[in-house]
Amino acid sequence: MEKLTAADVISFLRVLSEELPQHKDHLRELDAQIGDGDLGITVSIGMKAIRDGLSDLEGEEPGTILAKSGMNFNREAASTFGAIFATALMSAGKHIKGRGAIEVDDLPEMIEAAASGVSARGGARPGEKTILDVLLPMARELEAQVAEEASLPEAAAAAHEACEEALEETKQMEAKHGRGGWLKEKSVGIQDPGSTAICLMMECFADFVSESADTS
Amino acid sequence: MEKLTAADVISFLRVLSEELPQHKDHLRELDAQIGDGDLGITVSIGMKAIRDGLSDLEGEEPGTILAKSGMNFNREAASTFGAIFATALMSAGKHIKGRGAIEVDDLPEMIEAAASGVSARGGARPGEKTILDVLLPMARELEAQVAEEASLPEAAAAAHEACEEALEETKQMEAKHGRGGWLKEKSVGIQDPGSTAICLMMECFADFVSESADTS
Amino acid sequence: MKKLINDPMEFVDETIEGILLAHGDHFKRCEGSKRALMRADGPVEGKVAIVTGGGSGHIPIFLGYVGPGLCDAVSIGNVFSSPSPDDMLAATKAADAGAGVLHLYGNYSGDKMNFGMAAEMAEMEDIEVATVLAKDDVVSAPVEQMDERRAVAGLFFAYKIAGARAAEGASLGEVVASAEDAVFNTRSMGVALTSCTIPAAGEPTFEIGENEMELGMGIHGEPGLRRGEIMPADDVVDEMLQHILPDLPFESGDEVAVLVNSLGATPPEELYIIYRRVNQVLGEAGIAIHREYIGEYATSLEMAGASVSLLKLNDDLKRLLDADAYSPLLPTL
């Protein structure tokens, strides 16, 4: 597929909200090692809230759908991750306000907007073991892809790959924010739970646009 | 020995206060089954208080020594048994006020006085699994002994025997007072802890007057 | 034994020391006793004095109820055992202001006998003493034998009522009448989830399974009504009220005060979940709640569990319950 219409965004969020809860235990386990072990339940409850909210978003433009879905997530699953993820979706959504569809060229800006919204919200800088550490590498990769005039499926696949690599690197980082921050050096060696959730979403996105690519 | 002078009473109480604490665990165990398991510690602390108080009682008459020793027991080991035992000693002591020594003829009245003091204090009647159920049979036995003009050692030995038999009978009784009372029928089958303590004292008394008998 | 204490044998005396260091403006020691405290501003001239006491381990019971509108003095025993008559006498003599003294405490044989001896000694010193005992635990004996019932958290109501009546300047006889009015109109029942541990014993007072609770257990671990699987809070409350309501009885049209008490470890959230159900059931029964008390009013060291107490009100009891009272042993802002 070459772009996501409002309808595509809604069906992607429906797919995403079915997929993510299946990784509940993996996320809980990671968060238990470095935080308080609630990330799995947070993501499950939040994704259900996104799903339940989609019907009310029929007919809205893509940016609004993303922004409101972020708020729906955090309304039911308020937490650090909930606020961060909601901020990311709201920032990305605001950025494409008025556009009727999401094209490949929009992706780098959207992820950058999300990243700067997140660092404004949480005050994190790169290398501090937060989702910024996967968002920024993705943004850079997407810019490169756009420069090479890659298709949406190609760009998404490349972004997901970059995300996985960046996730691997979060293991070496010392947490500076949230509960992980109180663990200081003890947090080194564990992969960042929140970034793990972002990677799972990105994988889901890459699959979605490519699959639809086949079937379109 | 034929009678207990004030000095004899003091040395008996010293012997008693060394002897009783050795039965601490036995008493704790019995009280644990039917009450709150503190009788062993109560008797140990109380007997130590009696011992510590004896030096101040040198020169007092037998009745005063008994009464004040009862108060000393309960000052440090206040409890149901402490109050009952103190009442028994105070009543017996008051009864022989003014007498310079305790003769065998005094014993029945002293135990009766103790018994009526106890039932006035605690409102117990015979057969309710309290120390009354050993005190009253002892008083009756002592009267019989006095009627037969028994010697002090003979009377004391007989009283101790009667006490042991009466103690055995407390097993069949249902407790009506103290914590045991809340156990109702569940209290049947267990020998009364407080009466057990009284029997141990009586045994000690019988030994004391007979031993001194030999050596006198 | 998991406790933040020093030498277990010093548990009671160090607690009293801490209380005097914290609340020296409120309490003072009674002359001639290390185990008797009284209002710093006492004796209160011309007022009937109320003296209480009992074993330690139940704060705010007993010493937490010494203050304006409450008791005048308290004697303090070792953990779960009676104070001595000497300490009770010291408290009685120190609190007496010439208008007579009410001995107000829980119906336990050890306390009863020792207070009895203290009362006799006080009378030998020409102090007029009357006695009223709390006996609110409905499962400890049938109602026909109410005099054999033990006291639990319901003693709180007797303190409030008698304390207020004495503060009004009533005579000893009038204070006794009000205290008895409170006692006869109070009913309680508790539930325990875990045992407490007497510091000097070092071992839990009783064993109880990981999923068990004991309904009706006493505040020293005395056996209760029955042991069973832990039930939902609503079912526990329903069973408690099935014993409490018919016992007085509390009936439609009655007005009551409710006390939901934590035995120690049970947190406020659970007390409010319990109160929620109490409120529902009383509402359905047509019983009006005049006021409620929710928190730690009579504890059993670190025991997990709770008790529910009801006081059936009449105009006098309502006036007296609503009267002012103060104690620093209840957390303040």
Add this chain to the structure above:
Amino acid sequence: MKKLINDPMEFVDETIEGILLAHGDHFKRCEGSKRALMRADGPVEGKVAIVTGGGSGHIPIFLGYVGPGLCDAVSIGNVFSSPSPDDMLAATKAADAGAGVLHLYGNYSGDKMNFGMAAEMAEMEDIEVATVLAKDDVVSAPVEQMDERRAVAGLFFAYKIAGARAAEGASLGEVVASAEDAVFNTRSMGVALTSCTIPAAGEPTFEIGENEMELGMGIHGEPGLRRGEIMPADDVVDEMLQHILPDLPFESGDEVAVLVNSLGATPPEELYIIYRRVNQVLGEAGIAIHREYIGEYATSLEMAGASVSLLKLNDDLKRLLDADAYSPLLPTL
């Protein structure tokens, strides 16, 4: 899991229900939210409004500090997790009386971010919002990084100070200044003996040995300074004060308020044994105690343990701390 509850998923809502049934004269719900409460008599015309909030499981924190001389409204999250911005916004809008709103809560990233979003939304509705965070736990980060420290029981002092300043009719800027004055002069440290159990989790939050304690542990079970054998209470207090006193520092000639707080299961007797030692050590250090608070002020469900908090006073803080305040969540007589 030994709790007197019903469906664990209903734990928070049933607790709120019980509180509203008990204290309906004191609290009301904020419009448009099931998880936001406010003073029944609010908004208070012309007064700066103070809004707080956080995860459940800490009563009287947070909703217990809504009342005269305290906060105006509160938003309530699930056990140990942040409320949502919508509930915070509902509380903010309901409490606002035109004089601006102070968001006063503990320094936890989840609460911070969600309150941050609520503040932005409120500003979009032309409500002026300022924020002050409590961060009193000395072991959670070095003093140079005080902004990374978590909040524990010391939040109590910030409530009292800010609440009193707002009640005086001060401006938002002035209330913020007083709240910050309280925060920067408060230091705390805790010790945990047992874990708590989140109802929905059903399992203890952490494992700890039968003879172990953890010094400096957070009120959600966050790892503390060190784990070790249980020590005598006096030694525990001494170690806590060795961290607390030099941190501000508290010095000879200073005047302080002391808060000895139970995390839930630790009984009052132990708190007074702890206070006794705190009083001794401060006395030896020449630090005067202006007043003390001893009891359950910030709990962690049924966790056994305690915390010690000190507030260094100046004339303003003393005046504000001594001002009247009321909440029915602290047991009353």
